[in-house]
């Protein structure tokens with residue numbers, strides 16, 4: 215028989231023994247009453263808020279990856295021939311410009327598809343007769359700030375005076391702003407929930423301390439250390455918080471999946487691409503753990519603070 | 526009386542105690558307790574016996590004066606060292622202070638569990654102790670279902686189970702019949718013979734007479750008198766600086 219497992223086993227046995235002995239000092243289960251329920255609600259809400267925050271972040275990421283470096287050149291000209299000439303000239307000018315990764319004239323078929331919902335393609339419609347602008351889809355290597363756009367504009371001035379250059383990101387800027395705001399909101403909610411959890415645990419610990427004051431005094435007089443007494447409360451709080459945490463996680467996950475289904479049935483391609491990755495789920499599963507730690511730490515500090523006032 | 530080396534276990538020097546802003550309930554109390562002896566503390570009701578014992582078992586700090594215990598200044602003792610001191614003491618409280626939601630067995634086992642004694646080394650001594658105080662068949666009972674005398678015996682069993690260096694008992698026989706009182710006194714005596722210093726507060730003059738070798742401290746309105754002359758008074762001062770009035774300053 216190896217020595218190490220024997221030692222580990224002995225240690226674990228002692229630990230368990232000490233645990234059970236200490237657990238007997240205070241009545242278990244009666245310590246905090248509605249605590250697990252309150253914690254379950256808090257954790258559930260935190261899970262939903264976190265999941266929303268993460269999904270929003272993913273959405274923003276996917277969208278910004280799509281549009282970053284993207285520049286649209288519109289050639290707006292009433293005469294189709296002149297429009298096409300300028301488009302070809304712009305394409306030629308941009309293809310060799312520094313910083314341009316790719317440049318492409320959006321084919322007529324794609325344009326037709328884009329405008330189809332508004333203008334229709336029924337036989338007899340002369341789509342070409344309408345002043346639809348020609349579109350060039352450009353990708354830049356170093357971002358689409360004004361610094362990078364200005365030289366392109368200068369370059370097009372002569373060959374394609376009807377060209378208008380816009381960064382694709384600038385169209386989505388308000389959307390990104392809104393998403394950023396929602397993310398802050400989610401973060402704020404999580405902060406408030408953590409605060410509320412601490413406050414609840416604080417009250418519950420104080421209450422439990424009051425209920426067990428006599429027992430604590432006795433254990434104290436028999437030579438129990440502050441840490442020993444705090445450990446009893448911590449353990450009880452850990453059990454409550456773990457039960458509540460698991461309940462809350464289940465609650466939150468159910469809520470998220472329902473929400474996910476709602477969004478999926480909207481049919482928006484954006485949401486499916488911007489769901490939650492496995493790291494996100496891992497993070498969400500860690501929330502109850504964080505809740506337990508928070509609860510245990512709060513209980514410990516409360517109890518130690520109260521004991522310090524006893525001789 | 527041929528006592529061993531006269532090791533000083535407790536020294537009180539001009540100790541005074543007042544609760545809040547009230548008048549002093551203990552005044553100029555000075556004495557020395559020696560290791561391994563048996564002391565009775567007597568005095569009328571309200572004389573301050575419980576107050577003096579509270580100072581002894583470190584649940585109260587004096588308003589003035591010096592207290593040394595186990596060779597250490599007990600007044601400036603840092604908080605984290607108090608539990609170590611308390612584990613060397615066994616206390617029978619006047620109001621028992623049993624944990625109401627624990628059985629008699631668990632109450633008696635409490636000091637051992639607090640001290641981290643392994644569970645397998647707890648069952649036997651606790652069972653034996655409960656048998657000894659006549660509660661072997663009541664070991665699963667909660668304090669609320671025990672009579673006053675039975676509760677008192679549980680409290681005594683809890684105080685002596687850890688074989689403390691010093692036993693402090695406040696009216697430990699107040700609720701039991703005379704036969705049981707004598708039996709409990711024998712328990713204290715047995716513990717005393719094993720080396721424990723015993724301090725028993727009591728009104729019971731018969732009890733004191735049963736222990737002719739004991740030393741008697743008498744409290745009268747908060748002041749200590751020494752009817753048997755056995756207490757060294759004032760206590761020996763090892764290194765206290767001479768007082769100004771002694772120097773004539």
Ligand SMILES: Nc1ncnc2c1ncn2[C@@H]1O[C@H](COP(=O)(O)OP(=O)(O)OP(=O)(O)O)[C@@H](O)[C@H]1O
Nearest residue numbers: 544547550568569570571572573574575576577619
């Ligand atoms: N916590 C307290 N606060 C204020 N006064 C107190 C407190 N405890 C005791 N006293 C007062 O101190 C005095 C001494 O009380 P103490 O309990 O020490 O007497 P005792 O000798 O033990 O009496 P008994 O024999 O009745 O137990 C009494 O006048 C009492 O009213």
Ligand SMILES: [Mg+2]
Nearest residue numbers: 574575619695
């Ligand atoms: Mg008293």
